[in-house]
């Protein structure tokens with residue numbers, strides 16, 4: 108009897124140690140990031156490219172799916188309720204429903220702002236529209252603006268701050284609009300909630316607030332009222348920027364930090380502003396949010412950035428003034444696939460929205476339950492489950508290929524049918540070194556037809572790349588699959604480069 112009793116006490120003790128103590132340890136001791144373990148939970152499943160998610164005044168997560176569905180889910184039960192189905196969305200590749208924002212004071216102004224692609228007289232437009240929220244539906248559509256759109260580069264993000272609507276527009280593939288403050292593309296536009304222009308905008312009667320952008324995919328105000336964006340560069344220099352009124356952010360001449368002679372001597376209207384941070388190789392930055400909670404230790408006063416190509420969540424620690432990024436921590440790399448957006452609840456939980464059913468799928472995804480919304484209620488830097496990096500091993504050539512080419516031509520070089528050509532068994536790659544070098548250095552300006560298939564999206568230019576890296580990549584793709592073409596001679600790259608510069 109005694110022994111049984113003792114055993115019982117012992118069992119409770121052990122039980123208590125495993126199930127109670129670690130919890131209380133976390134609560135009572137000073138916060139040490141190593142003791143916290145990552146907590147991750149899927150709260151919504153089977154979505155189709157949720158481009159934007161937002162925490163609503165009803166404590167639900169509002170979702171805008173790319174093909175035109177607005178819904179909200181209860182984060183506790185996962186129950187989904189449809190608010191609106193748009194029936195005039197034009198959706199192909201990166202067009203469609205691309206932005207949603209709730210008014211900053213939904214009690215007084217129950218407005219929801221949407222941005223989506225439409226087609227009129229065979230031309231594409233991005234339409235900014237305001238709906239009024241009434242219980243379980245959205246009513247009274249009021250079109251605030253319609254601006255030119257293209258097959259790609261349509262942004263976009265919308266945020267509302269102190270009653271004013273900020274709309275980040277893409278350059279819609281124009282190489283001149285971003286630097287022309289009289290046109291609406293490649294800009295951050297600022298307007299009242301009825302679409303009229305506030306009196307304190309930079310130019311009278313003009314919604315343009317800042318310019319020189321290519322394709323903004325994330326935008327957020329910090330608690331102190333500073334505006335930040337994330338933006339896709341071309342083949343190089345993705346950026347995070349701190350936005351100031353009436354300033355020029357450089358695209359297309361200045362990419363990333365102004366470093367080259369062409370960049371430092373560029374005289375655009377109102378001299379250009381350097382980004383807070385730039386990434387080459389690119390990471391495909393998307394949704395951006397500001398973290399002000401104490402809940403997850405170490406994240407306070409950070410920008411949280413999710414990425415598509417980089418397939419990760421990144422915490423960008425800001426300085427006290429919010430004018431510098433002091434550190435970057437990368438979480439969940441390759442674990443959930445492409446991540447398009449995030450939102451933070453008032454309690455400090457982070458919600459991520461995957462984008463594995465979009466136009467550019469990656470190896471290993473979508474998973475059966477994609478697209479998902481994933482809740483993160485704790486985050487540990489040292490937790491090995493955070494990272495399943497597939498880029499760790501491999502030769503330098505393979506790493507370069509994965510960094511610069513695989514986002515389109517895929518890890519195995521087979522591309523995406525009808526969108527990105529296969530590099531395996533390509534005549535250009537194997538049989539025509541001069542054409543190959545030319546293609547990679549110059550890219551293409553318009554649609555190209557390869558083996559009878561026309562590719563609408565362009566191959567970007569890699570002229571910035573060092574000869575040595577270029578040669579590594581070329582050798583790598585020439586020996587993909589069953590082909591074993593000999594390495595290209597360095598002199599040939601020099602020769603093609605100089606013939607292109609003439």
Ligand code: HEC
Nearest residue numbers: 511512515527533534535547551555557562564565566567
């Ligand atoms: C943003 C997407 C994208 C990236 C990144 C990209 N490409 Fe391409 N590439 C394309 C598209 C689209 C085409 C087809 C249109 C064309 O040929 O211009 C193409 C065509 C090509 C071709 C011609 C194939 C043929 O059979 O004629 C080669 C070679 C090539 N790419 C190599 C590369 C290499 C090497 C890299 C990395 C350094 C790279 N690409 C990165 C999109 C991309």
